[in-house]
Amino acid sequence: MMLQHLHMNRNEKPQTINKWLLDMSIITNEMFEASKLRYDSRQLENQMSKLEKKNVIKSGNSCMVTDYVEREIQRLNTYFMQVVNKLEKAKIIKHVPYLMGKCKIPHTYVVINNDKQELDNEIAYTYEYLELSPHVAGKIAYMESSLQNEDRFKHLTLKEIHGLKGMKLVQEYWKEYKLRLNQITDESGERLYLVLVYTAHALFVGAGKNPIIKWLEKNNREAIELYNSEPVKYFIENAKDFHKTRNDYIISLAENRQKRFNIPFEKVVGANEELGIEGKIVKVGNDPYDDKNIWDKTKEMMYLGLYVKAYRKLQEYYGHTFS
Numbered sequence: 094m095m096l097q098h099l100h101m102n103r104n105e106k107p108q109t110i111n112k113w114l115l116d117m118s119i120i121t122n123e124m125f126e127a128s129k130l131r132y133d134s135r136q137l138e139n140q141m142s143k144l145e146k147k148n149v150i151k152s153g154n155s156c157m158v159t160d161y162v163e164r165e166i167q168r169l170n171t172y173f174m175q176v177v178n179k180l181e182k183a184k185i186i187k188h189v190p191y192l193m194g195k196c197k198i199p200h201t202y203v204v205i206n207n208d209k210q211e212l213d214n215e216i217a218y219t220y221e222y223l224e225l226s227p228h229v230a231g232k233i234a235y236m237e238s239s240l241q242n243e244d245r246f247k248h249l250t251l252k253e254i255h256g257l258k259g260m261k262l263v264q265e266y267w268k269e270y271k272l273r274l275n276q277i278t279d280e281s282g283e284r285l286y287l288v289l290v291y292t293a294h295a296l297f298v299g300a301g302k303n304p305i306i307k308w309l310e311k312n313n314r315e316a317i318e319l320y321n322s323e324p325v326k327y328f329i330e331n332a333k334d335f336h337k338t339r340n341d342y343i344i345s346l347a348e349n350r351q352k353r354f355n356i357p358f359e360k361v362v363g364a365n366e367e368l369g370i371e372g373k374i375v376k377v378g379n380d381p382y383d384d385k386n387i388w389d390k391t392k393e394m395m396y397l398g399l400y401v402k403a404y405r406k407l408q409e410y411y412g413h414t415f416s
Contacts, residue, residue: 094119094335095176096305097328099186099298107191107293110170118332119169124411128166130159132289149410150403156390157400161407165343177296183311185304187297192230195289196221225290228280233290236273240266259389336413347404354395 098117108116115125130136137155140162144150150157180186199216206213225233240246241254246266257263274287298304309317320327394400 094328094332095173095180095296096185096298096308099296100304105295105297107189107193107295109291109293110173111166113294113296114169114173118413119173119335121411121413124162124165127158127162127411130162131166144407144410147410149406154390154394154403157394157403158407160391161404161411165408165411168343177294180308183308185299185307187299189295189297191293191295192225193291193293194223194225194229194285194287195291196223196286197288198286223285226280229277229285232277233274233287236277237270240270240273332413340408340412343408344401344405347401351395351398351400354392354400355398 094117102116104116111120111125111128114120115122120128127136127140130140137159140158141150141152141155144158145152177186177188181188197218197220199218201214201216203212204215205211241249246262249262249266253260254263254266258267271288274290276284277287278284301307305320306317309320316327391400394403
């Protein structure tokens, strides 16, 4: 699917992975819009409004939407880069990453206040997207390292920082991170007003014969005849097979998560090797109403056996159905 798109469409502009996924028909437009909730809090509200109207999910289950979107976008991002690296290693495509920045630049202008009969200063903002230099990239890396090593944040792991957005300390971390990111300057000392840093990717098909034939010769020779005789049918069947296989796979993962959650776990209590006291195994039930634990909506839905049903409905809405 990737080679087909790159072979048929020339695009020299670097793009985010999610934009590549959309262009290659690996995700739908609905999923592309939903993926923005990772860095735009307003998107979650927009998605919930659509999902509630279409009876996909009930009000109050926004945690379930975040769980689904973040899991599946991350899964596809990881898989996309694995394929890129595989094709690049085979010298079939060329890949160039770019560190990019989104800048929210303030502009002050003067307006007439008719009520007060005086001039007021107001601020408007423009957005710019630029490639960040190695100098700026180094400043950002140093800022992140310094922030993570501060006494109040040094006990947080990277997994917690990026995965526990509801945790108060993590929220404090990201608030401070955004403040410091916004202060970053370039080589000349000019403030960039950065609000987001991300990686964009340029992908090019290498020189030589048809890259799809080249790939099939190495990995799936039996498909060459079908590709040569009916390339359109080949691509359609290939895409359908990909989406069906992916759909079955991610639903099975959701079922496994719910199954594992509902199995009571065991812990050893009373063991003390120094005193020669043997421990005993005690089964502990997963109780979402235990005040000693922190529970979110998705864990409660696992406990009630509703998690997979909700996950499947979200997959049906956001995934390719070919209907």
